Amino acid sequence: MTVSIVVVSHSEKIADGVVELAAQMAPDVVILPAGGTDDGRIGTSLEKVLAALEQAGTSGDGTGTTGMGATGTVVLTDLGSAVMTAESALEFLENPAGVLLADAPLVEGLVAAAVAAQGGADVHAVRKAAEAARGAAAQPGPGGADSGTEPVSSAAPDCTGDFELVNQAGMHARPAAKVAGGLASLDAEVTINGVDGASMTGLMTLGAGKGTVLHVEAWGADAERAVEYVGGLVEAGFGEP
Incomplete structure (x- = not known):
């Protein structure tokens, strides 16, 4: 490292x-x-x-x-x-x-x-x-204005994807950390089922268990990369059973 x-x-x-x-x-x-x-x-x-x-x-x-x-x-x-x-x-x-x-x-x-x-x-x-991780409140959303606790935009997302959780425990702390940590380093604003994809806490509040479909929307230069990143983690079960 x-x-x-x-x-x-x-x-x-x-x-x-x-x-x-x-x-x-x-x-x-x-x-x-x-x-x-x-x-x-x-x-x-x-x-x-x-x-x-x-x-x-x-x-x-x-x-x-x-x-x-x-x-x-x-x-x-x-x-x-x-x-x-x-x-x-x-x-x-x-x-x-x-x-x-x-x-x-x-x-x-x-x-x-x-x-x-x-x-x-x-x-x-x-x-x-x-x-x-402080949340989207300190950052402008894709539309350019402060977006509160979740990024919002009137524009259509640049990339979207739907991925079904296959790991037994679903979106608990470890997967949420992996998703949020990776997305936060990309040049993209991302929502997952309506919450900020770069917020570990926000993702955990989804209460998404095995079988839940995550709808990912992304805006920005790394939008496609962000959706692929989330999809790859989900499809691999976050490396868990």
Whole structure:
């Protein structure tokens, strides 16, 4: 993997827990926790963050955080002061160009970022995947206006597809993460049965079980690729029984 991820949290247990969760869905991605203070209290530690960034920079392909393009490190944080600690850590790096801070929800953002990195996305696409997990409210929909929690458009989709869920458990957390993480890194707005395809939470609210047909609509330059991506995952049963 060429992109690593660092999680900065006020709690060591939270950092370790979300990293464990994301690692289940992206086993080949280097994801490092930097939670709590040096003496185990609630808070953040500049030293812990620096150590994680240095480890991330020497993991994987060895190009480090100075690499441009595909390589680099994405940092996710929980609360405001964690952002400040992460920003302070960047000032101590010899070359922080390959380290990107993501403005994203910690759990859903981390899972989406990890899945994108597992799929080979570059550092910018991984950050985009994390930030897309916040929902479509922060992004313009295909029609150009803010679209609320779901992308909407008066224009006909550029590509559509219908795919029947064949895996026994249906659209639970792992498949939702794979779909959302992959779509978030593409240049396309996608709805699946009416919800934002790049939102892991939105997909899980569908309650789609085995046999449910997913209707996929996509707009944008990568519309066809997005529909094919979803179709491929569904037809393969997300690699599950």
